[in-house]
Amino acid sequence: MAVDLEPQLLEVLACPCPQHARLRPGLGDDPQADYLTCTSCGRAFPVRDGIPVLLLEEAVGGPGASGEG
Numbered sequence: 001m002a003v004d005l006e007p008q009l010l011e012v013l014a015c016p017c018p019q020h021a022r023l024r025p026g027l028g029d030d031p032q033a034d035y036l037t038c039t040s041c042g043r044a045f046p047v048r049d050g051i052p053v054l055l056l057e058e059a060v061g062g063p064g065a066s067g068e069g
């Protein structure tokens, strides 16, 4: 199921990373995933019951996710 957020909500949401970058719907190469992905650091945040969980400890991917960092 795709993330179904109000466009206005996406406008105001920001990643909790230092860049506070914008988020885009989807996860990596799967735009239908229930995630929001940071356009800067690449972390993906789960969307649960329509509510984005913008917590770094809940994020997947991003810096060091490959085990190199």
Ligand SMILES: [Zn+2]
Pocket: 015, 016, 017, 018, 019, 020, 021, 038, 039, 040, 041, 042, 043
């Ligand atoms: Zn970020």
